[in-house]
Amino acid sequence: MKKIILIIFILVISLSYKEEKVVNNNINSKYIALTxxxxxxxxxxxxxxDELKKRNIQATFFVLGLQAEKYPEITRRIVNEGHTIGNHTYNHYNLSRLSFLEAQNELQKTSDVIFSITSIYPKYxxxxxxxxxxxxINKINLKLVRWTLDSKDWRYQNTPRIVKKVLNEVDGNEIILMHDIYDTSVDAAIEIIDKLTVQGYKFVTIDKYLQVST
Ligand SMILES: [Zn+2]
Structure with a gap:
């Protein structure tokens, strides 16, 4: 009887030890939301x-309504491949220079376009x-997402410079701002993923990032 109790005791101890280890791993992970x-x-x-799929990595795409309408197949692909889709206005206007109604319209129209293509209303x-x-801000039924690290990819349009800036500045959990409209940005994103994966970073959607980083 004593033996059985001892075995159960050891079993409970070893199970709880394993659980603790898993929790610690989570705390030590560094998460990146590529946007x-x-x-x-x-x-x-x-x-x-294609490159994200090869690596089984999910990111976040803040699409323009205008572009989503132009390329519905690619917009659908973003969602079907597990990425998070967000709203980046319809025309890329500066909302702070618009009236409340105009700004609302820019966002609403884009959410409607995204929904009509993907059957998903963006949350962000x-x-x-x-x-x-x-x-x-308060009147829009969407969660605002800015960034913690600006790759300046739109300004540099130079892969090594973009990669260098991100690798120099990355420090734990980050939301990285990039633009998927330049070849140099795509090349840089791939290099950043491969280099930071080796350093133990995990790449996640903004949805997951907000759960694990706060
Ligand atoms: Zn933009």
């Missing part, structure tokens, strides 16, 4: 999707230029 604005683009987005938005008036 791509301004697409989809028929020349660059499919290649990025990123205003073009990250710019929106405070009184516009």
């Amino acid at each position: 791509f604005d301004d697409g989809p683009n028929n020349k660059t987005t499919p290649r990025l999707l 938005y990123r205003p073009s230029y990250g710019s929106i008036k405070k009184n516009q």
